Amino acid sequence: MEVKSFIGLDEAIRKGIKHKPKLTTKSVSVLDAVGKYSASDILSASDYPAFDRSAVDGYAVRSDETISSSKTNPSTFIIVGTVYPSTSEVLKVGKGEAIKLMTGSKIPKGADSVVMLEDAKANGETLGVFVPVRKFQNVSRRGEDIKSGFRIIGKGKRVTPPHVAALLECGITKINVVSVSIGILSTGDELVSGDVKNSTQPMLQSFLRGKGFEVSLYGVARDDEDEIERALKKVREDIVIVTGGTGPGEKDVMPSVIERNGKIEFRGVRIRPGRTTSFGIFGGKPIFLVSGLPVAALISTENLIIRLISKWFGLADLEKEYRTGILARSVVNTLGFKSFVRVKVVEDRNGRRIYPTRVTGSGVIYSMIDADGILVLDENSEGIEEGSTVSYEVLRW
DSSP states (O other), rough: OGGGGOHHHHHHHHHTTTTOOOOOOEETTTGTTTTTTESSOOOOOOOBBOOOEESSSEEOGGGSSTOOOSSSSSSSEEEEEEEEETTTSOOOOOOTEEEOOOOOOOOOOOOOOEEEGGGEOOOOOOOOEOOOOOOOTTEEESSSOOOOTTTEEEETTOOHHHHHHHHHHTTEEEEEHHHHHHEEEEEEHHHHHTTSOOOHHHHHHHHHHHTTTTEEEEEEEOHHHHHHHHHTTTOOOOEEEEEESTTTSSSHHHHHHHHHHHEEEEEOOOOSTTOEEEEETTTTEEEEOSSSSSHHHHHHHIIHHHHHHHHHHOOOOOOOEEEEEESSSSOOOOTTTTTEEEEEEEEEEEEEEEEEEEOOOTTHHHHHOOOOOEEETTOOEEEEOOTTTHHHHOOOO
């Protein structure tokens, strides 16, 4: 692999987007859908609440009969009943009458407001109201929360716990979600022998599962073409990731295996770390080759693989939080490479200061554990000077 043959990250995205795998969906319960992506727009088929209901414990009254209410001159009403959320009977409030309500209860006919318990006092069947209430005060109106036809969640949006509440309130218990399945195979004689621990494979599995994808592991194959080919043909998932064997000094095994069963689209991307990241098609499936070193694998997975998956399936980009601060030390970049610099953030009375830790060190795991954010240096930049105001991505693994 020669550096001059490497392509930019944006070009890698453009090349990869042409090879969209087949979109598959599945029906899951709303509770199991959290963290996954809705396969379609989901609209409410009804209003929620379905009727005007009380927002508090209190008394349903006619608001125009409370206009002059005060502690020294309370308005008086006759209590003619009690309504609970489970009450099916529809009661009616007449002139000078009140009905006791629990929170969530249906507003009786004739009433247009609710007096809170603490603003009234009952004495037998007589109620004294000490404050005036306006029309619809303490009333949750029909459709106030969700109206019929309201889009509860959009196509490609990630399902969150608040969506669960809204869906269930509207009577929706199952939805179709995008099913993104990924199989991960690791390669390397040193992994098979146990001389080197395979930490990268389970790390990527947990990372991708956290993004809402289904991930299976396929163990480790020796640096042998036939063994790797046999292992890849066992992958059932729609997308394949192979860790290891991508470095310029590695045995040149993977390209020939892929080309016998498909093609290599590009080898090497101008990013640091992760420059040996490659992409191709194996048996009709997209296949990504990433470094066996954990930091490089993580950077290329987040910035290439996840971006491509999002574009392939129309998934809403996973939200990233950015903050600004003052760069405490100059950082140098290799021109032509987009660099992802791990940074520590220190906040004190002088403001927020950003300390670059490492640009290199693809296998230095602590540099990611100890990092607060990622500072991205553009491939056209030679670096950023100390004292510059910079924007960095907040790390939220």
